[in-house]
Amino acid sequence: MDTETTSLNEMVAELAGISLATAPNVACYIPVGHKSSPTADLFGGDALAADQLPLQEVLDALKPVLEADDIQKIGQNIKYDWKVLARHGIEVAPFDDTMLMSYALHGGLHNHGMDELSERYLGHVPIPIKELIGTGKSQVTFDRVPIERATPYAAEDADVTLRLWLTFRPRLHQVKVTTVYETLERPMVPVLAHMEMAGVKVDRDTLSRMSGAFAQKMAALEAEVQEMAGRPFNLGSPKQLGELLFDEMKLPGGVKGKTGAYGTDVNVLEDLATEHPLPGKVLDWRQVSKLKSTYTDALQNAINAETGRVHTSYSIAGANTGRLASTDPNLQNIPVRTEEGRRIREAFVAPEGKVLVSLDYSQIELRLLAHMADLPELKEAFREGQDIHAITASEMFGVPLDQMTSELRRRAKAINFGIIYGISGFGLARNLRIPKDQAQQFIDRYFVKFPGIKAYMDSVIQGAKQRGYVQTLFGRRIHTPEINAKGPGAAFARRAAINAPIQGTAADIIRRAMIRMDPAIEGLPAKMLLQVHDELLFEVERGAEEELIARARKVMVAAPDPAVKLNVPLVVEAGCGRTWAEAH
DNA sequence: CATCTCACG
C-alpha cells in the first residue's frame, strides 16, 4: 500500500489517493483528492476528477482491511502513511516496512529510499516524481496531477513495494536479522508516529522576544566589527571574512582549503583572537546569528497552525549506526552547551497544569565500552559510582584520586571520548591542543593501562575485514564496505567501525526502552514527546511526575534485559520543570 | 547545488 498526498510533512498533508498492490504487476490507484490541474488542457482535461469516490466512503471501505489482524499490510517508509491515515482514524496493523527491512539487511551499504532499492534489487527504475509535479518554483502538489498520469506512478509505487517485500522477506531469515527487524525497527513505527503527532509546545512569544534581542545584539556587534575592519563587509560570508583577515589585515596563519578559500571556523578564529580583537567579535556575532536564524526564527515557523505545537519527524533508517535522526525541524540539536544557547530551551514548555520530564542515560557509551571491551577498572568504577574520568586519569598519569587535578581529568575525559570515536593521535592532539607526538604517547599509555581496549579494537577491525560488517550487542549489523579499501577511506572506515558497535548499542538500548515505554506508563496522564539519542522528554500532568520518573527510569535501566546481560549498571538521571531548560 | 559553518549526542 502507498498514499499520495499534497505534502512531505504528514502533519499537513492532504490525501490525494491510495494505491494498493496484491501481487506483482497487479496494482491499482484510488484517487480521492485530485483537483482540476493547471495543465488540464495539455492532457485532455480532467473529466476523471469529477468521478472520484468520496474520501470518507473509500476510508470506510478500506479501514477494516487496513486494520485486519489477519491481513499483512506492506509499505515503504510506512510511518508516513501510518500518520496520514491515523489522522483519518485508521491505525494500520499489522504491517511490514520495506525501508526498515532494507535497513536491517543493508545498514551502512546504501540508502533505503524506494527508487534506489527498486533499481538495486528489482532492476527497475520507477517513474520519477519530478515528471509529475515538476521542480522548483513551478512545482505543483500531487492533487494537481491529472489522475490519468498519477495512476501509473502511484500504482507502480505499491507494486514496487510489494516486490521489494517478496525479495527481502526470505533474506531477513537467511541473514539472521529478523529479530533486529522485528524488535528494533518495526515496533518503532507506531511509537514514533505517536510522539511526532503529539508534538511539543513551543512558546512563540518567548522566541519572538529572543529574536528581537538577538537582532539588536547582532547589529551592535556588526557595527563594532566593521569599525575595527575600517570598512563594511558581509559578516556572514566566510569568503569575505577570510580575505579581510588574511589578505588585508595580514593576520598570521591563513590556511586555504582545497577550494582555495581561507578557513575561518571557530578553531581558526579562536587562535587569531590572541592577535586581534576582531576575530573574537566575529565569533560572538556568529553565535548570536546561529541562535537567531536556526532556532528563534526557524522554530517560530515550525509551529503548527492547528496544534500550536512543533512536530518533528524522526527517520528510523537515516543514521548508519541505528540512531534516529530528527528533521523538519531538527529537535535533536537544540542548544545546551552555552548559557545563552540554553535559553532557547526556555521556549519549550509544558501546557497549563503539566510539566516536562527529562530522563537521560548517564555516560551510556562509556559504560558500554567498559562492558564490550571488558575493562575491569572501568567496570568496577561504574559499579562503585565513581568519577570515571578521574579514575582514568589516575590510572594513566599515576596520580592518586585525592590529588587529581582538573587538567589531568580533562585530558583523560578527552581520551575516553576519543577511544569511542576510534582515536587518532591527530584528532586527540587537535582536541586537546597539544603536540601530536604527546597525544600519541597518551594513547599508547592508555592501551598499556587498559589492554582490553586494544584487543577489543583489533577484534572489531578483524571482524569487519572478514565479514564486511560490525555488530551491536543486539545483533544490528552496520556494514563497512570501505574497510578493505586503500588510502584514506580505509582509515575513516576503521574509526567508524570502532565507533559503530558502541554508538549503535546505545541506540538499540534506547529504542528498546521507547518500545516498552507506552505499556509501562499506561494509565498515567503522560506522553513521550522527544528522543535526543540518550534522553527522553515527556509531558505529564502536574502531580504525576514522580510516578512517571519511577516507571520510565525502570524501563530505561532494564532496557537491555533479557536479551543482553550488561556487567555494568545503567544509570538514568531525571529532572522536571515547566520548561525543557528546567527539566534537563 | 556545493561549501562552510555550527548546533546536538
Add this chain to the structure above:
DNA sequence: ACGTACGTGAGATGC
C-alpha cells in the same frame, strides 16, 4: 607520506 577524531541536520553564501 597523508589526512583523520564518531554520528547527525540546517542556514547562509556564492557559483
